[in-house]
Amino acid sequence: MPPPSAPGDTPAIGDDVRRQAIAWFVESQSGSMSPLRQQALLQWRQNDPCHEAAWNRLASMEMLSRGAAGVNSALALDVLQQAGRQRRRTLKLLAGAGLTGGLLWQLRDTWLVRQAITDHHAGIGERRDLRLPDGTLVSLNTRSLLNVRYDEHARRLILAQGEIIVTTASDPQGRPLYVETPAARLRPIGTRFIVRHESDALGTRLSVNAGQVAVSRPAGTEEIIVAAGQYTRIDRHDIQPPQAETGSPAAWADGLLIATRMRLGDFVQELARYRPGILRCDPAVADLRLTGSYPLADTDRILAALAQTLPVRVTYRTRYWVTVGALAG
Template sequence: MRVAPNTEAREVARAAAQWLALLESGEASEADHVRLKHWRDSDSRHENAWQKIQLLRQRFASLPTELAMATLDRPDLARRAALKRALGLAALVPTAWLISRQLPLDVWRADLQTSTGEHTRTRLADGSTLQLNTASAVNVDLASRQLTLVRGEMALNVPGSTALTVNAPYGRIIVSRSEVCVRLNERDCNVSVVSGSVQLQPLHGPALQLNAGQQLSLQASGAGPIAQFDANMPGWRDGVLVAQNQPLGDFLRELSRYRSGLLRWEPALEGLRVTGSFRLDDTDKVLALLAASLPLEVHSRTRFWVTLTPRKNIV
């Protein structure tokens, strides 16, 4: 298992974010560019952090464009000054996001990782199959037969009898001749067995076995109660989000995991019910389908800022 990032590593990431903020502000001088180059060249860790932060910045490349449309054709100097401030703030959004979401360098340095909305399938050298869901990261050490889930959600299918151990913050999951899904939440870790059976070793409490069609929550205090689920129901491993008479609020909270930016909705929509199977490769289409089948409207300020409101009655 990898250790948590130390203070020095966090400072490198913070410095990279600050350099990005300076460049995006438009205020960087020629001397600043020279200093940035010197900082990057002075240490390989600096250059590595800079390259990663640049890749993340590309995801937000189109964010400020729409913000300018409403005021570019107006000559009022005060409006133009306000627009300039808005664009400057928008340019800094990626930096703020990076500091709040990406400074844990164990995610940056993970062996395998996915961005928001991405889903990957990897065949490991031992024949096992590892799938990562949206915004997930995992470290793989086949020499010691261990995987460490750093963030997000994974599915592991181990066809052979030689076990692989999944390390999570609240315990260990030992997997052989079985398939298991493991999801990290803020305060617990959900373990679901798709086929076969797995051995669980919670941080506190006795070890136990979890069989196909069963799931439970690993917490700091130990293992929660065993519950049943339909292991044959398609899910994120098939690129599908399934709802069966689910409250819309719960559905949207899950859908938002697959979208970059903000997805908001008015409280009055929370109690509406959703049933259906929705492809996760186009979440804008999912929102359009919801608007077609439920009394709600979709308002998109930008592709990164979407709000759902109750549909207005037209007389």
């Protein structure tokens, strides 16, 4: 195992490595890690000094949290009091896995903790349908987090992360419906539409199937109208003018990933949303193009199909670490 770095030599730790380290750490603290997975963790730590640095930082945080139990107890208690019964059970499981005190607070933005304090979520590879009290139908795609806030004045769907399809219903009380993301506020006008928000950097994508949607920034008053058959993107800077929708953004609701002359790198990045672990594409083959309709129920079969139809090979370092790369030689 690489020796610990000196304080001045600590390598920079990127967001992807940080997320990988957290996932490994949570699994290692679960009490059910198999010898094979323990070996895979050891290999991951040895592969890159950044990996080992991220792991050591997490371990240090965990020790500090044990030594400072209760420092963030008020925050944890507030979360527990606001969470529903199922979310409280999940948070107790996290605490039982050693994620207490300061460490739990440090991990507050990770998937495991965020889903524990969210009203509705779809896990990796999952799709869920929700029928709301007013009859509105919401479909959640993989890795999605949604809060529902209905009161006497408005109906609000707050998409923290992921992707949803909304089919609106008229409200007997006449309350307006809003869909909110960190980048946008959407006001549907008798419609069916798809909203996707993966990160603040990528912003929000809106595609309208039927009706219209009025789009504004979260704190803005100026709206633009996106009509059926159009899409737009909203980021931290602006709202892009609506354009004709040429893709199939709702195909996931039918369990499909559809590609039309799609870059392999983009395809692999999209497929990675539907499977646990790490799935990456070697830059040497990222610009290859593919067209097809792929059932999402079996992502390993999709990877096998890539190896059969393109000049690539699929390498499984473990079940949870897969690379699509160039053929040898």
